[in-house]
Amino acid sequence: MLKAIILIGGPQKGTRFRPLSFEVPKPLFPVAGVPMLQHHIEACAQVPDMKEIILIGFYQPNDELNRFISSAQQELKIPIRYLQEFAALGTGGGIYHFRDQILSGGPAAFFLMNADVCSEFPLQEMLRFHRQHGENHCGVLLGTTANRTQSLNYGCIVENHETNEVLHFVEKPSTFVSDIINCGIYLFTPDIFGHIGTPSPDMEELTNGKQMHEVIRLEQDIFTTLAGQKKLLVYKTQHFWSQIKSAGSAIYASRLYLKQYHQTHPERLATNQDGTPKIIGDVYIHPTANIDPSAVLGPNVSVGKGVTIGGGVRVRESIILHGAMLQDHCCVLNSIVGWDSTVGKWARVEGTPTAITPVFSVTWSFRNHSYMLFWCSRNIF
Numbered sequence: 461m462l463k464a465i466i467l468i469g470g471p472q473k474g475t476r477f478r479p480l481s482f483e484v485p486k487p488l489f490p491v492a493g494v495p496m497l498q499h500h501i502e503a504c505a506q507v508p509d510m511k512e513i514i515l516i517g518f519y520q521p522n523d524e525l526n527r528f529i530s531s532a533q534q535e536l537k538i539p540i541r542y543l544q545e546f547a548a549l550g551t552g553g554g555i556y557h558f559r560d561q562i563l564s565g566g567p568a569a570f571f572l573m574n575a576d577v578c579s580e581f582p583l584q585e586m587l588r589f590h591r592q593h594g595e596n597h598c599g600v601l602l603g604t605t606a607n608r609t610q611s612l613n614y615g616c617i618v619e620n621h622e623t624n625e626v627l628h629f630v631e632k633p634s635t636f637v638s639d640i641i642n643c644g645i646y647l648f649t650p651d652i653f654g655h656i657g658t659p660s661p662d663m664e665e666l667t668n669g670k671q672m673h674e675v676i677r678l679e680q681d682i683f684t685t686l687a688g689q690k691k692l693l694v695y696k697t698q699h700f701w702s703q704i705k706s707a708g709s710a711i712y713a714s715r716l717y718l719k720q721y722h723q724t725h726p727e728r729l730a731t732n733q734d735g736t737p738k739i740i741g742d743v744y745i746h747p748t749a750n751i752d753p754s755a756v757l758g759p760n761v762s763v764g765k766g767v768t769i770g771g772g773v774r775v776r777e778s779i780i781l782h783g784a785m786l787q788d789h790c791c792v793l794n795s796i797v798g799w800d801s802t803v804g805k806w807a808r809v810e811g812t813p814t815a816i817t818p819v820f821s822v823t824w825s826f827r828n829h830s831y832m833l834f835w836c837s838r839n840i841f
């Protein structure tokens with residue numbers, strides 16, 4: 461049997477996602493209409509023999525997380541648990557700390573995933589690749605290709621092209637190492653814990669500090685040491701993958717998942733019908749949203765719970781979070797409109813997408829006060 465672990469981080473993480481991560485833990489931020497984490501969980505639930513999904517993080521358990529877990533469990537009919545670290549233990553420290561719970565029931569292997577990635581999650585392909593490559597290795601890393609400049613922001617992998625063994629692993633190198641980057645999605649056998657439990661000399665140095673005694677960085681402490689020992693393989697995906705670090709990248713990820721819905725969840729995509737707003741391209745609309753039929757939405761728009769959209773409104777490449785109100789004839793482009801915010805009549809809110817690292821505008825509100833970037837109004841109609 462198999463298990464899956466998702467690293468969800470904690471409140472000190474997701475700083476680039478502020479202010480959006482003040483209101484809701486970043487892993488629950490809606491991407492293409494559902495919490496970011498739900499995409500991971502849905503992919504895990506598709507894998508035959510998947511027995512349990514464990515979320516590991518250092519958030520205090522809260523209502524929102526509990527509600528999400530219980531509704532995902534019911535909907536997908538798979539047990540999901542949250543295990544809380546007493547402090548941020550790093551990407552390897554949490555799984556090591558909870559290894560008994562992960563190994564209970566005797567899984568043959570388990571997936572480990574960063575929560576802040578968007579992917580087609582080719583988990584079954586990784587499993588097949590793992591089985592085809594015999595018994596010697598204890599981990600398969602999902603890799604994808606990036607250009608030379610982009611690669612410096614990720615873990616970089618040098619592989620043996622014939623055997624797919626990981627020869628070198630360097631986390632966020634300062635100069636170019638390889639164009640194969642680590643996607644933060646792994647398949648491990650239980651043997652990985654034997655390697656995490658044996659500290660490398662670098663780790664000893666890190667562990668000297670009192671606070672840091674259980675912090676283990678999977679990438680720097682474990683992968684770097686295991687590389688070149690035939691213990692790690694890389695499986696390169698041709699499917700979509702992206703990180704979700706900033707508000708702009710959430711809009712990009714939303715576009716990728718909305719496109720994927722044509723295959724996986726066509727029922728989540730809005731269609732053009734008489735008496736409903738005009739839909740262009742891929743759009744998600746929560747059933748409780750109230751949208752004037754003269755509004756035009758899309759491509760790449762997600763409209764959350766209880767949103768009100770008035771007449772003549774135009775929305776494109778944007779995420780409208782729950783409770784927001786877009787008043788008549790306003791125009792929202794390349795933006796995230798925050799929970800319960802109001803965009804006034806004829807206002808124009810526009811972010812600036814760029815090709816590689818998109819920069820978008822974010823509108824949000826604390827209580828009744830609305831804050832907007834890029835506000836100006838323009839009489840269009």
Ligand code: GDD
Pocket residue numbers: 467468469470473516517518545547548549550551554573574575576577613614615616631632641642643644679703
């Ligand atoms: N539970 C827990 N505890 N989770 C953590 C902790 C921790 O102490 N620290 C980080 N995480 C979670 C984050 O929430 C995120 O989902 C994931 O682990 C990785 O977070 P970062 O430490 O911020 O790393 P990164 O995103 O900059 O880089 C990682 O991901 C890249 C792909 O997106 C590395 O694995 C890179 O090698 C990789 O290329």
Ligand code: GTP
Pocket residue numbers: 772773774776789790791793806807808838839840
């Ligand atoms: P291209 O994609 O470059 O061809 O531009 P576009 O004609 O689609 O225009 P743009 O991306 O600027 O705007 C997208 C849509 O929003 C268009 O249908 C515009 O008519 C509409 N639009 C632009 N500004 C406003 C505005 O201030 N208010 C409203 N209601 N709609 C607007």
